[in-house]
Amino acid sequence: MVYMNWIIALIIFILTYAVLFTERIDRTIVTLAGAVSVLLAGIVLGFYSQHEAFLAIDFDTIALVLGMMVMVGTVERTGLIEYMAIYIAKKTGGKIWLLLVGLGAFTAIASAFMDNVTTMVLVAPTTLSITDLLGLSPIPFLISESMLSIVGGLSTLIGAPPNIMIGSAADLGFNQFIAHLGPIALTVWFVSIIYFWFKFKNTLPDEANQREALEEMDPSRTVESWNDFRKAIAVIAIVIGLYLLHGFIGLEPPTVAFIGAVLALTLIRPDVQETLSDVEWSVIFFYSSLFVLVGGLEQTGMIQQIALGFGQIAENYPVLAPVALIWFAGVLSGIIDNVPLTIALIPVIHSLGSIHGIHLNSYWWALALGAVLGGISSPVGSSANVITVSLSERTETPITFTKWIKVGLPLTLVNLTLASLFLFFGMRLGLM
């Protein structure tokens, strides 16, 4: 009874995503329950097995995320990131726009190599102390940093979870992401900066009052051990190098991430227990359970059918369909977390690959663009935003939902349009 499998799996799937959306129950528990339910249903009805469930988990993604979490966790303890943020702030000499641009650029670049959340966790408090010192409102800085961290994360394979998952599913390498999405991210970054200038020019002065206070800030205070600091830089340099060359050496990105983690652990020698407890296991769980859940849906054969349906549209509108995907993913990404969104859409796009005449890579880039850029629009669109907002709530000027949307929504529309143009012309020119 194939249809029974479909119905039951679909019900479990929809139920899980619905409860996720309401945020009533801890998301780790919800997804675990969904995964276990679909597995049990599959065992009883015969469409899923324990082994298949474990294999449904994209271990490349998990390994990459895990390896990076350990490496980043170790590196962040050396105080490297705060040091650089303060250093850049001092270099701007109190000119506000330079400060905004400088911190925005730093956040974007850092976020291209570390996950957005960690970037914001490290940069936001430093930003708060800088704005405090200079007597400025932190809101423009926090908002622009969070949004620019998302833009920065778009440009590399490791910069954002959707990219990691797409890279693994589509077998796209580190350099391919930079080549295809890098230019778009860069353009979006510039446009966003200009947008912020328009948005914030009335609320920010030209120069800070207490410039001297900025001179007093000592970046080296964040560094406990200069030895570890230098080692951290070495580890990051080696890992970035490995990522750039991974295609030539024949190493997969997750292996590079693991090498980075092992390097960081053996060189910097932090307490292993502590570092491992710093890893956000609930995130690993969350991703794994989602993979198992969607895997169950795949096993029923349902996804292939849906893909076949879309295949018709895709065949008839080969250039517009991917562009439509940018908007579809972009809009949803502002509402639900881009990770469940991406995990659910990946098998659909995968199945499109079996329909000939479809240039699959365009769809992968479209998904990445939509899923990542869409996250800018609302405070819940990306975990980085959530962190930023909750940090702002500790200050006198918390960022409200409306405040965010007013800045984020228009910018997202602009960015998605830019992305669509890039994809459209890119496809026409055979570049994407």
Place this chain on the structure above:
Amino acid sequence: MSLELIFSTVIFLGTYVAILTDKVERSLAAISGAVLMVVTGLYFGFYTETEVITEAIDWNTIGLLLGMMMVVGVLKDSGLFETLAIWAAKLARGDYFRMILLFGFLAAIMSTTIDNVTTILLVAPISMSISAVLGIDPKPILLTQALFSNVGGVATLVGDPPNIMISSAGGFQYLDYIYNLAPTVLICTLVSVVLFKIAFADKAEEENDKINEEALAGIMDRKATQEVANWTLLKKGLFGLSFIIILFVLHSVVAITPATVALSGATLILLMTRPDMDELLDRVEWTTLLFFAGLFVVVHGVVNTGLLTKISQGVLHVTSGNLLFSALAILFLSALGSGLVDNIPFTAAMLPIVATLSTKLTGGSSDILWWALAFGAGFGGNATYIGSSANVMIVKISEDHEEPISMRYWLKYGTLTTLITTIIAGLVIALQIITPVQLPLLPS
């Protein structure tokens, strides 16, 4: 001797030595070894990255451990274990030997469902504080808990890590362990009780005189159930635990594999109790899971280069293909190995060897070699105080309370226990192989 065989063996030995000497955190050692093995394997062509995921790592073991860790993590807050400990103390009615016995049995029974280390962590501290209050020597009580928990853990699939690993490798189910191992474990436990009665007879008399009568009265007056911190949590937790055990037993009806059972039970408990997930996941021993994963990857590497096949062939050669000889060899070598090295890495390396031997010697008709490994790896853990993680934990607890159990003390009682239990297991196995009829209640 191919280059890849040499390299892989060096990495394998290096990892195990690093784990043994404890110079590096063991999970780091295992993962580093794993990364080295994979990179070397990629270079020489004996390992692929996909293999690591699909073949090398035993997800069933990891999933099962994860599920049970979550269940225990939730139950810890309920006060269940403290209640059981007080109850055991009251049941002893101030008799020293009975206390040794009851805490030992408590550890043994808990150890059939929960892993040994957690069992010790839950019961030992209470037994320590009760001993302190009564003014008696805690060392025999602590020691017996470790010894009995190691022995008891052999009886079920989830009782100790070697059994879990063997179940994946050999395809065994929960009831297989109950039928084949539990009866022998019971015999071993009873014999150990008699043994301890004799060994501790003088000590017991001495300690009985020392008991602080007032403190004893105080304990007898305590209501065990007062220790329950959260009744709802307790009930829900026990419900979930029973659910798991029932699913295990019903395996023949609905073929739900162990990891799924444990994770389903854990999910059920999580949905019922809604704990703080970050805190709960903090309690999961991720280092242990990574340790297992790393080990699996390293061992698979030497499987691929043929090292373990060579060892299996060596064993076959020495035993000349005799089943009884091989079974006893595996039993005693495992007991020895497991006493010297922690039983998890030892078992990980033995699995492929026993798999080959079992097929070659029995053609798949008998599982006796697997059971020999289970007995050896399980009972051997008692021989020295580094033989099992539970032992290390007990010694640590004893040192924390200034009543350290010395290596010599351990050797006196622990090694004796291993000797007796392993000999009993050997007799049982020999009996089974020699007699033409399959005896009930004995491993086959």
